[in-house]
Amino acid sequence: MLSLRPTTMDDLVDLAAWEAEPETAPWLGETGPAWHARALHDPGQEHLVAVRAEAAVGFAVLAGLRDGDAVELRRMVISPPHRRTGLGRSLLTSVLARAYGHHRARRVWLDVKAHNHRARALYESEGFTVTETLTGAVTEADGALTDLVIMAHQVR
DSSP, rough: OEEEEEGGGGGHHHHHHHHSSSSTTGOOOOOOOOHHHHHHHOTTTEEEEEEEEEEEEEEEEOOOTTSSSSSEEEEEEEEEGTTTHHHHHHHHHHHHHHHHTTTTSSSSEEEEEEHHHHHHHHHHHHTTTEEEEEEEEEHHHHHHEEEEEEEEEOOO
């Protein structure tokens, strides 16, 4: 069983370490404890840790909470030892339930790099659809330009 709890400052070192993993880092923009601290202190964002059997196994950040009926899933990461176990799907469904139930969202949206096929397959399998592609929107560390895909999920 997966549950969500508010992130604390004490969590930030672990969360930043999960993001720095070679399997995760290429898919993210800015990372690190300072990024998380800003999210924690922003009233328009909600930073949540996923917990299973009293251990933190992932996190998610919701944003745009004061902007009306659309909530952004800004970030979602599963800790390295818990990847490929179905917890990513569990976290996604828990976060969607939180956005629709607690925040009264009518739509949840996210952006994902076009070549992040594993993440896109998860989002699509949970009902997200592509609404727009921003060509060359992200400059990678090597200078290459990457497309960013905007996906949305509507309340059912």
